[in-house]
Amino acid sequence: MARTLAEALIASHTTDRAEPGSICRVRVDFAFANDITGAPAIEEFSRMGAERVFDPKRCAIVPDHFTPNKDIASARQVQAARRFAREQGMLFWEVGRAGVEHAFLPEKGLILPGEVILGADSHTCTGGALGAFATGVGSTDLAGAWALGETWFRVPETIRVEVEGKPSPWVTGKDLILSLIGMIGVEGARYAALEFGGEGIAALPMDDRFTVANMAVEAGAKAGLFVPDDRTIDYATARAARPFEAAYPDPGASYARTVRIDAGKLEPVVALPHLPSNVKPAKECESLELDQVFIGSCTNGRLRDLELAAAVLKNRTVHERVRLVVIPATVEVFAEAMKRGFIETFIEAGASVSTATCGPCLGGHYGILAPGERCLSTSNRNFVGRMGHAGSEVLLAGPLVAAASAVTGRVTDPRELFGVDAFPKGGEGE
Amino acid sequence: MSDRFSGKAWVYGDNVDTDVIIPARYLSTSNPAELAPHCLEDLDSGFMKKMEPGDLIVAGGNFGCGSSREHAPLAIKGAGVSCVIAVSFARIFFRNALNIGLPILECPEAVSGIESGQRVEVDLAEGRILNLDTGKAFSAKPFPPFLRDLVARGGLVPAVRARLEERRRNAR
Numbered sequence: 001m002a003r004t005l006a007e008a009l010i011a012s013h014t015t016d017r018a019e020p021g022s023i024c025r026v027r028v029d030f031a032f033a034n035d036i037t038g039a040p041a042i043e044e045f046s047r048m049g050a051e052r053v054f055d056p057k058r059c060a061i062v063p064d065h066f067t068p069n070k071d072i073a074s075a076r077q078v079q080a081a082r083r084f085a086r087e088q089g090m091l092f093w094e095v096g097r098a099g100v101e102h103a104f105l106p107e108k109g110l111i112l113p114g115e116v117i118l119g120a121d122s123h124t125c126t127g128g129a130l131g132a133f134a135t136g137v138g139s140t141d142l143a144g145a146w147a148l149g150e151t152w153f154r155v156p157e158t159i160r161v162e163v164e165g166k167p168s169p170w171v172t173g174k175d176l177i178l179s180l181i182g183m184i185g186v187e188g189a190r191y192a193a194l195e196f197g198g199e200g201i202a203a204l205p206m207d208d209r210f211t212v213a214n215m216a217v218e219a220g221a222k223a224g225l226f227v228p229d230d231r232t233i234d235y236a237t238a239r240a241a242r243p244f245e246a247a248y249p250d251p252g253a254s255y256a257r258t259v260r261i262d263a264g265k266l267e268p269v270v271a272l273p274h275l276p277s278n279v280k281p282a283k284e285c286e287s288l289e290l291d292q293v294f295i296g297s298c299t300n301g302r303l304r305d306l307e308l309a310a311a312v313l314k315n316r317t318v319h320e321r322v323r324l325v326v327i328p329a330t331v332e333v334f335a336e337a338m339k340r341g342f343i344e345t346f347i348e349a350g351a352s353v354s355t356a357t358c359g360p361c362l363g364g365h366y367g368i369l370a371p372g373e374r375c376l377s378t379s380n381r382n383f384v385g386r387m388g389h390a391g392s393e394v395l396l397a398g399p400l401v402a403a404a405s406a407v408t409g410r411v412t413d414p415r416e417l418f419g420v421d422a423f424p425k426g427g428e429g430e
Numbered sequence: 431m432s433d434r435f436s437g438k439a440w441v442y443g444d445n446v447d448t449d450v451i452i453p454a455r456y457l458s459t460s461n462p463a464e465l466a467p468h469c470l471e472d473l474d475s476g477f478m479k480k481m482e483p484g485d486l487i488v489a490g491g492n493f494g495c496g497s498s499r500e501h502a503p504l505a506i507k508g509a510g511v512s513c514v515i516a517v518s519f520a521r522i523f524f525r526n527a528l529n530i531g532l533p534i535l536e537c538p539e540a541v542s543g544i545e546s547g548q549r550v551e552v553d554l555a556e557g558r559i560l561n562l563d564t565g566k567a568f569s570a571k572p573f574p575p576f577l578r579d580l581v582a583r584g585g586l587v588p589a590v591r592a593r594l595e596e597r598r599r600n601a602r
């Protein structure tokens with residue numbers, strides 16, 4: 001039977017029949033938690049009667065959410081995680097040597113094409129950009145995977161997303177995924193796998209693919225998968241921490257449905273409060289004034305994102321009413337952004353730049369909102385109270401819209417600052 | 431908890447996300463007793479004042495969407511909610527609820543047939559939901575056999591324990 005990518009990935013990790021709807025016991029290649037989900041996973045691991053993790057080189061904790069420790073309770077959670085990781089000999093990195101898990105782990109070659117990855121964090125689906133079946137679970141499921149090196153999956157149906165045509169340089173991976181979520185809704189892919197393909201995907205840089213895969217869960221998806229191509233294999237080969245073998249869908253695989261997107265017609269968008277599916281063209285929202293702009297997170301804190309933001313902010317200043325918070329997603333991104341002058345650009349523009357961590361994305365620290373405040377963020381969720389008080393608002397957008405909006409102090413289509421034909425110097429990319 | 435219980439229903443809409451079930455500002459603990467006072471705080475700040483242990487949450491589609499935080503079903507269970515009935519559940523919340531032993535039922539008909547404040551009786555083993563105020567009865571969608579077995583065994587922790595023991599026996 002011709003298989004979708006999701007079916008091929010699960011089939012290569014199970015002896016059960018991997019057909020949509022069937023439940024399989026699946027081997028796990030890598031299993032990780034963060035400082036918030038790690039603490040309960042450690043407790044459950046011990047309640048399971050487990051003593052050692054299945055393979056310490058394939059188990060990790062990335063302390064990224066409330067680090068650098070924001071208060072005593074958070075410090076204790078990280079302390080428990082650190083202690084457990086040391087006892088088990090598993091992977092653990094201190095703040096300042098890591099970053100946001102979903103940006104950091106692929107960088108370290110710990111999430112690879114053809115693999116099955118389990119993470120105690122919903123944005124684990126980011127790994128789908130590499131053609132890995134990467135999916136989020138809770139702490140108990142993760143503890144089970146640490147103990148056994150396996151988990152159970154219901155094999156998902158697959159929705160194929162065909163991206164036709166090429167996007168304009170003003171359209172980023174964020175605009176693509178927000179537009180898709182706007183089309184299919186926040187439960188449009190519930191329990192399903194998204195499989196991205198087509199001409200518009202071939203042209204998409206890796207960093208943008210991570211952005212797209214990252215938000216698959218905001219459409220309810222179990223995974224957001226990219227079929228590996230030369231870009232994928234080059235990225236993975238340069239970084240791989242272990243051997244890997246990519247998996248591919250079969251020709252003629254059967255999809256639950258196909259969604260077609262004409263990339264040529266996409267434009268810079270924002271998701272208005274309080275759902276990621278509440279998507280509007282940025283130029284239709286220009287009356288919305290902002291108090292804060294956040295550029296960072298596992299969605300849009302990578303080098304390409306900072307490159308685009310810096311291209312917009314070069315020789316400009318952040319609006320006097322606006323706080324701009326920039327948090328590179330990993331230390332590697334931070335260091336490279338310094339070398340290339342992006343960090344200098346941000347500081348000269350009047351931004352606050354911080355060490356690699358999740359920051360205000362989930363309302364942890366580094367930029368919490370007061371009642372009535374409005375933040376435009378490059379992160380992935382705009383739920384009620386997501387970044388602070390329940391009476392605050394979050395809008396989602398890509399790095400170009402975010403940087404342009406920081407300059408004007410209101411939601412801004414970047415073409416308004418530059419003119420359609422004058423893409424900012426330094427933002428051309430590859 | 432027994433398989434049969436009743437309580438007052440508190441009805442909410444679609445897409446009740448895990449951020450409003452338990453905001454991140456409280457995630458520096460995973461103790462259900464510490465999480466419970468903040469259950470649904472950003473959706474309905476009066477919830478913990480009006481609800482009584484044994485009450486039910488009834489909601490629309492995609493309940494528990496968003497973050498993978500197991501703290502969400504833990505907060506609901508810690509608050510004493512006996513069961514969540516929804517049109518549908520987001521997948522991570524669904525797994526988490528089964529894993530920690532929070533009873534959940536998928537039943538769109540019941541969600542349409544129950545109003546906030548009405549008394550509801552649930553027979554969990556049979557998946558039967560009875561609106562005690564209107565007398566209307568509903569049947570929830572049964573779980574697949576694999577999940578029924580997982581729940582019957584007491585969730586994932588005993589299942590993993592048994593699997594580890596099986597491996598130790600085989601290794602001898």
